[in-house]
Amino acid sequence: MAKCLFYGVLMAEAEKKFSNAGSLKEGSYVLIDGFPCQVKSVEKSKPGKHGAAKVRVTAMGIFDTQKRNLMKPTDADVEVPIIEKRSGQVVAIMGEQLQIMDMEDYVTFDIPKPKDIPGLQGGAEIEYQRYGGMIKVVRKK
Helix, strand or coil: EEECCCCCCCCEEECEEEEEEHHHEEEEEEEEEEEEEEEHHHHHHCCCCCCCEEEEEEEECCCCEEEEEEECCCCCCEEEECEEEEEEEEEEECCCCCEEEEEECCCCEEEECCCCCCCCCCCEEEEEEEEEEEEEEEECC
């Protein structure tokens, strides 16, 4: 299994599939420079006399909220990450860190405490997204 580096942490390569760049829509996911992003806008240009139609995608990083752009021919392949949506429970809050336990396989892990989700406390059930070793709390249940 291949390994990749994210913020200094060595992790396993996550699952992905391939799709046509012209089939991307707002709200779908795409990998740009190896980072999973959610598509915010798609602009398609018409083909010229000797050129092919192009697609310009503006996307926001799911885990780092950084804006990224992608420009490719509409018939080119793009990588689409397979984002896992899972349920968990907050086990402990340690300063700016959360310890979370997955509700299916009971694995625990530490992540930075999200600032945009108020009222997180021990025992609270949450929904989170995972891609490889990257984890983000989406909402409190």
